[in-house]
Amino acid sequence: MHTDLVAALDIGGTKIAGALVDGHGAILVRAQRPTPSQEDGDTVMRAVEEVLGELRAAPLWERAHAIGIGSAGPVDASTGTVSPVNVPGWRDFPLVERVRAKAGDHLPVELIGDGVAITAAEHWQGAARGHANALCMVVSTGVGGGLVLNGQLHSGPTGNAGHIGHISVDLDGDACPCGARGCVERIASGPNIARRALENGWCPGPDGDTSAAAVAAAARAGDPVAIASFARAAQALAAGIAATATLVEIDIAVVGGGVGKAGDVLFAPLRKALGDYATLSFVQRLTVAPAQMGTDAGLVGAAAAALAGMAGTAAAGV
């Protein structure tokens, strides 16, 4: 039997990437455009259409059996619309319908959030492979995530499940831009790690770099304020991961993104804090691991969702 191909789109605030991906996750054809994120909705869509046009021009396109889309959120898989925070021209934008119009009505389209897409990639090819129950997170400018439950991607009815960045772990805490208080993202994202370090007296080096990566470097060099800011982020992540494990039973939490790359500066206090919050017997075996997928995670995950959707449709006899 020949290997089916799927088309994958990874739509973010910076770039729109597309690919044709085979059943082993290999990327055979690529296309990419910058996201004209501050333009009107049709202009943004034209960039998507250009990416799709390049893919359709490839001879392999005729072997594509489905399209998977991972998009910056929020998304609504139930209506096929997206409203990415960083793309103001798209509010309840009918992305699935517009992609179908360009790519052909015969192709099934799966829409998921970008955190769910990353999770699909880590489960298929990365650090969550072989785990039937997993949380995968991206800790960077924001904090996103996704869940694998019972061996399947759990995207939820609207494709947004796993939004660990916006669960409150500090119900009286600082106001979060989402409207709640004390969200994991409000404490653990890169900008919040940097802000807290600066507020507590951390002085950046001569290059003036005030990024979380610079705080991580300072922490590695022993700066106590930088270490404390990462420890606080780790505590919030641990409370969120423990909450997830206590609610749905996961056996691994995979942490990626720019902050995830900080290494032991993050993972050492994270593992310690997990011991403080993951206390019930059935969550004590939980492990934490760094993400393994690189910049193609969004594309590979969107492809995984498209393949899983095809398999589900086949299983349902449709």
Add this chain to the structure above:
Amino acid sequence: MHTDLVAALDIGGTKIAGALVDGHGAILVRAQRPTPSQEDGDTVMRAVEEVLGELRAAPLWERAHAIGIGSAGPVDASTGTVSPVNVPGWRDFPLVERVRAKAGDHLPVELIGDGVAITAAEHWQGAARGHANALCMVVSTGVGGGLVLNGQLHSGPTGNAGHIGHISVDLDGDACPCGARGCVERIASGPNIARRALENGWCPGPDGDTSAAAVAAAARAGDPVAIASFARAAQALAAGIAATATLVEIDIAVVGGGVGKAGDVLFAPLRKALGDYATLSFVQRLTVAPAQMGTDAGLVGAAAAALAGMAGTAAAGV
């Protein structure tokens, strides 16, 4: 086709109930013993065996095709063992094996935690009926719960999923007996509602009743300290419910148990606080409803799990 029966066991710290239940959830035969909760493990098991013995003596027993057990937790469905907090004689007690020995090796046995059992009952017959994604909670001496995801009970590999009482919503908060801090149960359980009211100057009536029900009565009569204690419990419950919705996408949260019976004293501030914490677009449609099942919820839910297990086995072609 005749309706299959299942046997159900509901094992708590106070009583051990058993029943034969039909495919519509009707209880046809009952048996019950008090739980000798402070005795040794074999003595507790003898009470279970007496309940099973009564069920086996019923002519309908020969139509029972499976056994469902809902037990006070923690349970471990992967090993068939239970370690109920309030039954110290049972630690990693091989309940499934012992039930099989008494009931017959040919019957499949499904073991789930009591919060999961209540959830199965509310989904089958109660307030969560017709909802594909639901959280059901028991707010009483403790705070327990369970999840329905994609139309199926999500019990998790060990049968403990949905333990919302022990997720932290206040990462720097008061120490919880579980070892963590700021758990939902530490803020919202009946004893904690009463404790907080007393600490803040609430005076019980002439009958000296310091239960959460008495605090609820005082709140209904306008006592501001009693109202504030329920509002704080509602805030913690809202943060936990919102976290659950944000993580797995649920469209209803069902609240039962003694505290759940407080009515508007709880539900009015709970619905208000949910607006503060359930902020993302995909969780804003979430509703909250009181539980509908009565004292048989544990039995009906254990029966539902047994029936679902039989259906799953049949579907798998085993």
